[in-house]
Amino acid sequence: MTVIADPFLAADARRERRFFLSLSLPALFIVGLAAILPIVWIIRQSFLTTAGEYTVGNYEKVLSSGLTWSALVTTLELSLGTLAICILLGTPLALALASARPRVANLLMAFVMLPLWTSILVRTYGWLVLLRRDGLINAALTGSGLTAEPLPLVYNFTGTLIGMVHYMLPLFLLPVYAAMRDIDANLVRASASMGATLGQTIRTVILPLSAGGIFSGSIIVLIYTIGFFITPAVLGGGKVNPLSTRIERTLSTFQDWGSASVLGILLLVLMALIGVMFLAARRLIAGHKVGTAHA
Amino acid sequence: MLEAYPDNRLARILLWSFCALVMAFLILPTLVVVPLSFSASNLLEFPPRAYSLRWYETFFGSATWMAALRTSLILGTLTAMIAVPLGLLASISINRLGGKAAVAIQGVLLTPSIVPGILLAIGLFFVLAAQRLVGTLFGVLVGHVVLAIPVACIVLLPALARFDWNQVQAARSLGANWARAIGGIIVPQLQISLLSATLMAFLTSLDESVISIFVSSGQNSTLPKLMFISLRDQIDPTIAAISTLWTVIVVAVVLIVTLRQKS
């Protein structure tokens, strides 16, 4: 890199940089105003009483409440449950798509991504129609005689989980599919030529090389799901209360801004913890990357 | 990828059957709603015993629903009109600055899409409450724009990365100032991406529910907010009609845009 010795040229370079910087100021301003500032406000609000005085009372109240911790547990149960099912359903799906001819794969991918274009409320309504006691699935089950009684599939944990998996599966699929598509076809051929069965090749070649994609997909699933509000609110029927619905309850029903803020901070901390864990895990995996052949 | 195993037919059949089942799972809720919207009865029957357009009539005949629709469409348009130009300028900025500055700006601009929506909603609620702006169109608009900016950037940044910057330098050498360079050289060539970004920004606003629930109220309620309230209380078949309309319109627009892209 050449060092600019001429002071006038240096000044020009700085001016140009300042110009380009200024182009992003409007966007940065709005994001600062409508995203950063609100977060800061929440932090501040968590330390305020209804009268406006500084206190840690909110924290004491919220962190000692059993409801808070059960909300945290529900949040984790929903997120980890969604992740587990996404991995179970999404990985084979990605494999099928990655092994299809490019045209077929593109078509199927578009099909898979289609739900993302429809409103979450539309999809949630669809699940209500399907899962209710008087809904379509139960009608089919009792009508065909498979079950005597309609099954409680919604307004509970199960229904919420189904809704969350349905939302996150396409988003999980994207990075996994991309990673699998990137695998050199000759690697699979090489493995076959050396005598590996399909199962062995999947286990020792395809899955390890897709790990990065599965990792990325998992981060996406966890970070999104811990903040999910609509799905548990509608499909949970009031019985499923992760942090997000507790925040809403605290705010709208009890008008307790302070406690709601504390719960918000808790959610933020949870998110940060997940982020840190993944960064650490990534570093650990990168260092351990070179594995053995004996699978 | 699996051509090296031409004989594993059973595995293939299993894999593709599984694939079909999962795809059915993904498309089912959206599809199921469509026939229901034409059902004459307000009970859940499938297939509907009698057909009617009553739920569509209810929707279009209701002052409340129409007000909400109007609000959502206005908000969507305004959001796109604000977020896309700002997103474009910011993307140009990121593209040209490079290095640590670009990473920092990108980091900040992407926060609204990473932070859980509920946090943005209550935070925004607090901020707006302090200014007595809760329930106003402006308040909701700000929330929608802040969500749409990262979406626009995600579409426009790769497009700018592929863009041949030499053209801008040529234009400048010929005498164009920055406004002409951006407006006359960059924008026309990024048409497809800009269209995509506009569509995505519009949809982000249209579909946005969490912030709207907290920040909009009364006359300024958005369509998703009304739908949410209705879903929580009972299972109004009018929602089936709205859902069907929504799906059809969105899918149609996406198809048109994608087909135009291909040609």
Next chain:
Amino acid sequence: MMKSLPITIDSVRKAYGSYVALDDVSLDIRGGELLTLLGPSGSGKTTLLMALAGFVRPDSGKLLLGDRDITRLAPNKRDIGIVFQNYALFPHMNVLANVEYPLALRKTPKAEARQRALDALARVKLEGLAERNIAALSGGQRQRVALARAIVFEPRVMLMDEPLSALDKNLRETMQYEIRRLHDDLGITTIYVTHDQREALIMSDRVAVMNSGRIQQIDTPQQIYDRPSTRFVAEFMGEANIVAPGSVRRIDGADASREALMIRAESFHLDAKLVGRDGVALDGVLRAKAFRGENWLLTLALDGGQEILVSIPAALASGCAELAPGRRLTAYAPAAKVHAMPGAKA
């Protein structure tokens, strides 16, 4: 050491829609020989190799390994060692793990597998790099790892798909020698695919020249070069100089040939004394000359109308520098280097 297997390719046909990749190809490959499939891209050589590997299924015909019919056998059951053009090394395993892989699949005990892998690496002169990451290797080193991995499980047949095409010239020449030496040491039947005629000549016991899905000629390198059976083979192997019989006269005045003749550029001399009385002479006008260091390349416009290229080694080329374009010149060639090409039009 196990006796290596012969391979029989019997009337193999493969078409993709209207495009015929392999047009009724038949070939017998002797046990232990190194046979090269040589041809331009699209000639079908890689398709044939992949059919032997099992990754391409023929439309009709048979493939036999020894006396075992493998035509419909799955690729992972053929026990063939393959070296791919892009090496196909597993990026998530180190060098040793890559080479041990086929042994692990065969449930070889760990200690024995490790030792055999190290031996294979020593054979390709990569001892000491066992713990290295694939990403940290140079192109030549990756090549050798791919070789080691393909031989470690002692296959009876080896297939190589243009393994040296990604390497630079000097490295390629070194590796040509190495692969030939490896083949001689191990004695495995090897089928080698390349589009580089020099490579084919250097490495092979026999060469099969392919074009448009057919084998044009199978012969030793010497025969392919000196006695090509078709114009395509002649021209593919180097500057062919196929001349009409009328442009050639015998030095001793006897009847000239009635057929088209091929004389390689380097077979010519400018001094008739170096050529026997049964040799031939071609008269013409010098069009152009170029000094190439080790030889002079002269373009001669024959009286019959054709142009030929004449290559004179520098040692015998005193006086070439003074030759001016436009001057009449006669090129002489010994009878042994004149090859009749019946059916070829000049």
